[in-house]
Amino acid sequence: xxxxxxxxxxxxxxxxxxxxxxxxxxxxxxxxxxxxxxxxxxxxxxxxxxxxxxxxxxxxxxxxxxxxxxxxxxxxxxxxxxxxxxxxxxxxxxxxxxxxxxxxxxxxxxxxxxxxxxxxxxxxxxxxxxxxxxxxxxxxxxxxxxxxxxxxxxxxxxxxxxxxxxxxxxxxxxxxxxxxxxxxxxxxxxxxxxxxxxxxxxxxxxxxxxxxxxxxxxxxxxxxxxxxxxxxxxxxxxxxxxxxxxxxxxxxxxxxxxxxxxxxxxxxxxxxxxxxxxxxxxxxxxxxxxxxxxxxxxxxxxxxxxxxxxxxxxxxxxxxxxxxxxxxxxxxxxxxxxxxxxxxxxxxxxxxxxxxxxxxxxxxxxxxxxxxxxxxxxxxxxxxxxxxxxxxxxxxxxxxxxxxxxxxxxxxxxxxxxxxxxxxxxxxxxxxxxxxxxxxxxxxxxxxxxxxxxxxxxxxxxxxxxxxxxxxxxxxxxxxxxxxxxxxxxxxxxxxxxxxxxxxxxxxxxxxxxxxxxxxxxxxxxxxxxxxxxxxxxxxxxxxxxxxxxxxxxxxxxxxxxxxxxxxxxxxxxxxxxxxxxxxxxxxxxxxxxxxxx
Numbered sequence: 001x002x003x004x005x006x007x008x009x010x011x012x013x014x015x016x017x018x019x020x021x022x023x024x025x026x027x028x029x030x031x032x033x034x035x036x037x038x039x040x041x042x043x044x045x046x047x048x049x050x051x052x053x054x055x056x057x058x059x060x061x062x063x064x065x066x067x068x069x070x071x072x073x074x075x076x077x078x079x080x081x082x083x084x085x086x087x088x089x090x091x092x093x094x095x096x097x098x099x100x101x102x103x104x105x106x107x108x109x110x111x112x113x114x115x116x117x118x119x120x121x122x123x124x125x126x127x128x129x130x131x132x133x134x135x136x137x138x139x140x141x142x143x144x145x146x147x148x149x150x151x152x153x154x155x156x157x158x159x160x161x162x163x164x165x166x167x168x169x170x171x172x173x174x175x176x177x178x179x180x181x182x183x184x185x186x187x188x189x190x191x192x193x194x195x196x197x198x199x200x201x202x203x204x205x206x207x208x209x210x211x212x213x214x215x216x217x218x219x220x221x222x223x224x225x226x227x228x229x230x231x232x233x234x235x236x237x238x239x240x241x242x243x244x245x246x247x248x249x250x251x252x253x254x255x256x257x258x259x260x261x262x263x264x265x266x267x268x269x270x271x272x273x274x275x276x277x278x279x280x281x282x283x284x285x286x287x288x289x290x291x292x293x294x295x296x297x298x299x300x301x302x303x304x305x306x307x308x309x310x311x312x313x314x315x316x317x318x319x320x321x322x323x324x325x326x327x328x329x330x331x332x333x334x335x336x337x338x339x340x341x342x343x344x345x346x347x348x349x350x351x352x353x354x355x356x357x358x359x360x361x362x363x364x365x366x367x368x369x370x371x372x373x374x375x376x377x378x379x380x381x382x383x384x385x386x387x388x389x390x391x392x393x394x395x396x397x398x399x400x401x402x403x404x405x406x407x408x409x410x411x412x413x414x415x416x417x418x419x420x421x422x423x424x425x426x427x428x429x430x431x432x433x434x435x436x437x438x439x440x441x442x443x444x445x446x447x448x449x450x451x452x453x454x455x456x457x458x459x460x461x462x463x464x465x466x467x468x469x470x471x472x473x474x475x476x477x478x479x480x481x482x483x484x485x486x487x488x489x490x491x492x493x494x495x496x497x498x499x500x501x502x503x504x505x506x507x508x509x510x511x512x513x514x515x516x517x518x519x520x521x522x523x524x525x526x527x528x529x530x531x532x533x534x535x536x537x538x539x540x541x542x543x544x545x546x547x548x549x550x551x552x553x554x555x556x557x558x559x560x561x562x563x564x565x566x567x568x569x570x571x572x573x574x575x576x577x578x579x580x581x582x583x584x585x586x587x588x589x590x591x592x593x594x595x596x597x598x
Contacts, residue, residue, distance in 0.1 A: 058086025117145020122404025238341025
């Protein structure tokens with residue numbers, strides 16, 4: 001194998017599995033260390049620079065970082081990364097002097113953002129302080145998009161949305177709330193230099209079965225119903241409620257229905273429990289509130305009495321998989337009937353672009369989705385960009401934020417006359433953590449620590465108030481204990497072969513046998529000859545040559561605990577523990593009230 005080029009910005013980035021998995025590439029171990037040190041405002045700003053909405057995401061993120069967490073490889077559960085993010089938001093204090101200020105001078109460029117959801121807000125956050133005149137359009141009277149309209153207040157309090165959306169609005173963004181865009185062509189004719197479409201996936205899929213139209217009065221599309229609940233237009237529901245669908249929207253619907261009077265609420269899903277799209281913790285929260293989840297049932301007919309809803313008939317199915325893992329649902333012939341007073345349909349969402357003319361240069365595929373470059377977010381119209389659910393269909397907030405960052409950078413480069421396909425390299429900083437012969441600037445003790453549980457409001461009290469937040473969050477004491485579970489995966493073992501005397505002390509002391517001095521070979525051969533065979537080919541081997549004996553050092557990054565014992569034991573300093581910081585390229589430096597660059 002060739003020696004590893006650790007100067008490649010992505011090499012150590014990939015070793016920080018949680019950051020690599022985060023679409024916005026938030027420096028997770030960095031902010032967790034700051035939380036452990038009680039530096040909550042600093043931890044908040046590390047988050048804000050990457051994911052824009054720490055308080056919101058600390059309560060609602062889909063957490064792609066957590067399945068990647070290295071702690072989850074040695075224990076049942078990963079570090080509570082998402083809920084630690086909330087700790088930074090809850091205890092940060094006043095951080096307004098750390099936020100960018102509105103630009104002193106405009107650069108003469110105007111950008112329209114359609115929809116005031118997380119993708120558009122991120123575009124505005126990045127462009128406005130850099131001198132762009134950003135105009136934010138939304139049909140609602142306040143910003144936030146689906147964050148405000150579809151996430152129940154018992155999961156995300158209104159004041160958190162107001163606070164973090166407000167940070168962006170105060171950057172000099174012009175908001176035109178209560179304004180619907182009916183024609184993209186007309187908007188382009190107003191002289192905007194670029195348009196970003198972040199309008200989400202605003203249309204819920206219909207239930208197309210016999211009886212649907214006749215009993216329409218008590219059958220509701222889930223996302224529309226959640227919006228009506230959020231804005232106070234709906235304050236009650238029937239006693240017996242069926243929620244159709246297996247995603248997070250269905251979980252929000254069933255838990256909201258319980259709080260609005262639904263004493264007997266059931267979730268009914270066509271797939272198996274393990275195949276549901278809802279996050280595992282969302283399913284747990286629903287079942288904790290005594291909501292059963294019934295699987296392998298496909299709706300067949302709405303039962304009604306002259307238009308009065310009385311129930312729903314389902315056919316029980318079983319799953320069969322072909323040799324490629326594709327699922328097919330086969331009927332068993334069994335019919336199951338369930339009585340109900342209301343039905344909430346949460347079986348998916350779709351995009352709707354009736355306001356985008358088909359003759360202005362924006363191409364759509366056969367599913368009605370815009371043709372978008374996944375790197376630049378540019379459509380086939382050079383001045384029109386898409387992001388979030390509007391670009392690739394329903395996903396989650398953190399992906400929308402990542403799209404917003406990418407689109408803002410593309411717009412900036414386009415309007416600066418640069419090639420938008422050429423992406424600036426990230427900023428990478430690597431610094432030794434050595435403070436003495438055997439002392440490091442971070443806590444490197446490795447221990448077995450089970451995940452700490454987030455306190456919840458008493459169930460009886462929570463179910464009587466639809467605005468009472470259920471999760472209470474970690475207090476500083478629990479936050480410190482949970483933060484200590486982080487293995488500091490961003491503090492990298494860096495090897496200098498010229499200093500190595502091949503005493504094998506590092507290999508002897510390594511608790512997981514991840515270091516091997518051996519003869520070189522091709523990757524498949526080498527992986528099998530290590531002290532502990534490296535079977536996970538998804539993570540690299542760290543290979544260094546230049547040793548006096550002609551051997552190589554090979555380290556399996558997959559199982560390394562970043563404990564630093566190799567560096568402590570090394571008599572020549574050939575090993576060092578170096579903190580790796582990775583920051584994606586942004587639009588431009590931004591002034592803050594404290595006088596620093598954000």
